[in-house]
Amino acid sequence: MTQQQLVTAGTKMADVIHMNHLLLPVINRFGIRLGFGDQTVEEVCAQYDVNLSFFLDIVNAYHDETYFPREKMRAYPVDMIVDYLLKTHDFYRQKMLPETQQLVEDLIGSCSTDCDNLGMIKDFFSKYKKELENHLRSEEEHFFPYVQALTRIGQVSQGLEEIRSAYNFSYDAHSEEHENVVSKMLDLKNIIIKYLPPDYDNALCNNLLYWLFIFEKDLKDHERLEDIILLPALRKIEQQLMQNSG
Numbered sequence: 001m002t003q004q005q006l007v008t009a010g011t012k013m014a015d016v017i018h019m020n021h022l023l024l025p026v027i028n029r030f031g032i033r034l035g036f037g038d039q040t041v042e043e044v045c046a047q048y049d050v051n052l053s054f055f056l057d058i059v060n061a062y063h064d065e066t067y068f069p070r071e072k073m074r075a076y077p078v079d080m081i082v083d084y085l086l087k088t089h090d091f092y093r094q095k096m097l098p099e100t101q102q103l104v105e106d107l108i109g110s111c112s113t114d115c116d117n118l119g120m121i122k123d124f125f126s127k128y129k130k131e132l133e134n135h136l137r138s139e140e141e142h143f144f145p146y147v148q149a150l151t152r153i154g155q156v157s158q159g160l161e162e163i164r165s166a167y168n169f170s171y172d173a174h175s176e177e178h179e180n181v182v183s184k185m186l187d188l189k190n191i192i193i194k195y196l197p198p199d200y201d202n203a204l205c206n207n208l209l210y211w212l213f214i215f216e217k218d219l220k221d222h223e224r225l226e227d228i229i230l231l232p233a234l235r236k237i238e239q240q241l242m243q244n245s246g
């Protein structure tokens with residue numbers, strides 16, 4: 001991994017996009033839209049009422065995989081982190097998954113033979129889509145509300161296990177879901193790259209692959225934030241509550 005030039009408060013927002021155009025959806029998740037003129041990151045964040053430090057850490061963590069100030073990021077309010085993660089979920093549901101589905105259908109439409117193999121891709125993707133949607137929903141119904149509930153209570157009047165089971169949150173199940181959604185995205189790319197008989201339109205297949213690479217990068221980054229920032233924050237709150245109640 002090579003170290004990238006980092007984004008700073010004084011960087012022009014337009015230059016951020018030139019540095020790494022994959023940051024566009026990340027920036028959009030903060031409610032920030034194009035048309036920056038020559039404004040700096042600090043000026044744009046002030047205009048959109050976005051926390052500058054959090055914005056810089058998220059953007060730089062995405063831009064440069066060697067940049068990950070764990071302790072600093074774990075100190076941000078849980079609600080701020082959850083809000084960003086929820087916007088990412090919306091982006092996957094509203095944009096990434098439907099666009100991927102369309103690209104798969106475009107590819108199937110370009111097939112000149114019986115297309116059995118492309119049918120396999122379609123089935124694989126349909127199952128993957130359901131699995132990812134279930135994962136997003138489970139985090140929204142169990143993981144995030146559980147963390148938020150614990151941050152709001154001053155002390156535990158009932159056992160921690162009881163509260164955890166009320167939200168039905170399991171560390172093991174969550175970790176297994178993360179492994180699956182990331183590894184199956186890699187499987188999908190590999191089926192296309194390694195095993196698909198090339199009786200389809202090259203440009204359409206490349207479009208799908210480019211898109212899957214972008215999707216995979218964004219998804220890995222998202223799961224990394226949840227695993228490295230939010231889960232340890234949750235464990236810390238649990239430990240504190242146990243000490244307070246002990």
Ligand SMILES: [Fe+2]
Pocket residue numbers: 085089136139222226
């Ligand atoms: Fe998530």
Ligand SMILES: [Fe+2]
Pocket residue numbers: 135139178222223226
């Ligand atoms: Fe997740």
